[in-house]
Amino acid sequence: MWARCIVVLCLWLPCAVAPAFADGYYDLAPQRIAPDTYVFLGALEAFDFDNHGAVANSGFIVTEQGVVVIDTGPSRLYGEAMRAAIARVTERPVVRVYITHAHADHFLGNNAFAGVPIAALPATAQTIRSAGEAMARHLYDRVGAAMRGTSVVVPDEIIDRRADPLVDYGDHRLELIATAGHSPADLMILDRRTGVLFAGDVVFHDRAPATPHGDFAGWQRALTTAADSGFRIVVPGHGPVAENDTPLEQTGAYLRWLAERLRAGAARGDSAAELMFEPLPPRWAALAVQPAEYRRSVTYLYPALEGATLK
Numbered sequence: 001m002w003a004r005c006i007v008v009l010c011l012w013l014p015c016a017v018a019p020a021f022a023d024g025y026y027d028l029a030p031q032r033i034a035p036d037t038y039v040f041l042g043a044l045e046a047f048d049f050d051n052h053g054a055v056a057n058s059g060f061i062v063t064e065q066g067v068v069v070i071d072t073g074p075s076r077l078y079g080e081a082m083r084a085a086i087a088r089v090t091e092r093p094v095v096r097v098y099i100t101h102a103h104a105d106h107f108l109g110n111n112a113f114a115g116v117p118i119a120a121l122p123a124t125a126q127t128i129r130s131a132g133e134a135m136a137r138h139l140y141d142r143v144g145a146a147m148r149g150t151s152v153v154v155p156d157e158i159i160d161r162r163a164d165p166l167v168d169y170g171d172h173r174l175e176l177i178a179t180a181g182h183s184p185a186d187l188m189i190l191d192r193r194t195g196v197l198f199a200g201d202v203v204f205h206d207r208a209p210a211t212p213h214g215d216f217a218g219w220q221r222a223l224t225t226a227a228d229s230g231f232r233i234v235v236p237g238h239g240p241v242a243e244n245d246t247p248l249e250q251t252g253a254y255l256r257w258l259a260e261r262l263r264a265g266a267a268r269g270d271s272a273a274e275l276m277f278e279p280l281p282p283r284w285a286a287l288a289v290q291p292a293e294y295r296r297s298v299t300y301l302y303p304a305l306e307g308a309t310l311k
């Protein structure tokens with residue numbers, strides 16, 4: 001009798017609960033963009049209850065040595081959906097995860113990758129350790145139940161900026177490019193074999209750049225580094241993949257325009273509210289998540305600039 005109950009339970013639980021649970025939130029279809037190279041494109045939106053926080057791009061490279069994952073998305077369930085989608089492409093195990101930077105939409109899927117080394121730049125690991133819980137709570141407020149079971153997993157492998165930036169996975173030679181500017185540490189990964197550059201949030205495409213932790217000068221330097229890397233295909237952190245440097249130029253031009261608008265506003269003595277509701281030029285109004293992202297930029301960046309100008 002008991003034996004039969006246990007058998008019935010075992011038959012029921014996995015199919016009745018687990019797959020439907022994960023699949024209900026994230027329907028991840030990998031897009032092949034180059035040999036062995038796939039991306040999951042995020043929604044060109046801010047976090048909300050419908051997109052479940054899946055607004056950033058993530059990806060993976062299938063090599064003879066196993067699968068290399070770049071960014072893990074906003075939640076445990078997203079990470080699990082990634083793993084299921086990867087398993088439909090290859091039987092090879094995931095052997096390493098790289099986290100491009102410490103923003104919630106890029107690393108909160110880490111706890112779906114137990115047992116896999118998770119590598120990041122030092123400041124990325126440090127920020128996740130100190131602020132990860134607060135970021136997870138914030139995202140839970142914005143997207144709700146899709147976050148269930150998510151816990152913060154700090155990267156356990158620190159990328160030494162002085163070490164050789166080239167790492168071989170089979171015949172895929174990856175170049176780890178350490179920059180900063182979108183955030184205090186922004187990792188880009190160039191696959192020298194395919195020419196694919198996973199640029200993280202150094203590059204946005206047709207979506208307004210998110211700037212709360214931005215440093216304009218550093219960010220422009222990072223864009224120059226990306227442009228000089230010799231890439232053939234660029235995977236932005238947000239927005240469509242491109243085979244040219246249009247997304248880099250777009251991101252750079254937007255940041256120059258934004259910096260100048262904030263500077264001019266401060267020079268005129270505009271209040272943050274005045275500046276926030278000033279209309280956007282058509283080119284920048286046409287980007288996704290506008291004018292919300294522009295207003296967020298004013299909220300985060302203007303007070304310091306205003307203060308410095310008043311002094």
Ligand SMILES: [Zn+2]
Pocket residue numbers: 056103105106201237238
């Ligand atoms: Zn992002």
